Amino acid sequence: WVLGGEATGDPYNRNAENIELLKAVITAGLYPNVITVDLGVPGGPKKPPKLMSRQGEVFLHPSCVDHGAETGLDSRMLVYYELVKTAKVYARDATTISPYALLLFGGALKTELEARRIVVDGWLAIHASPRTAVLVKQVRCRHAMSTTTCGYVKCTGLPCCCWSGRFDAIQWQLLGVAAGETDLSSTIGLPSALE
DSSP: OOTTHHHHTOGGGTTTTOHHHHHHHHHHHHTTOEEEEEOOOTTSOOOOOEEEETTEEEEEOTTSTTTTOGGGOSOSEEEOSEEEESSSEEEESOEEOOHHHHHHHSSOEEEETTTTEEEETTTEEEEOOHHHHHHHHHHHHHHHHHTGGGSHHHHHSSOOSOOTTOOOHHHHHHHHHHTTSSOHHHHSOOOGGGO
């Protein structure tokens, strides 16, 4: 990524300064290394936030930019590069991420419409209206159908990264959602049952 991609006119560099998009790309690359932040019960006793990975409780490494600022994070989800165990289990090189990035580029999704949530890989629950849950699944399904050239989707159920040499409209729309520029509902049409 080269800063100033707009000035050079390079269409593949047009999002060079878009931090949210960069975080979405990092999410896709580091998944399943995800941490959730539990701030406790609102109005309850004030306790330090609890950070949980799939392996259990973790702490941000002292060299991490967000170390010591866990109560003021802009998201309740982070991705990290590695876990290191010394006196505690520390997450190194962590950054906050958008729930949309996780929904679009994370693992297998299970929609729980009555509970108003989407569960990623059986453990990451994200609050979502039934409409949003259906839209996310449709976007992932359409994306998977447009990228089946290598058979990765058939093996894993996840979108593959071989874009068959082109960047089609759906992929540009996914980038817009991940970058926070586009509302998910404008990415695809509503199913007739929800209109």
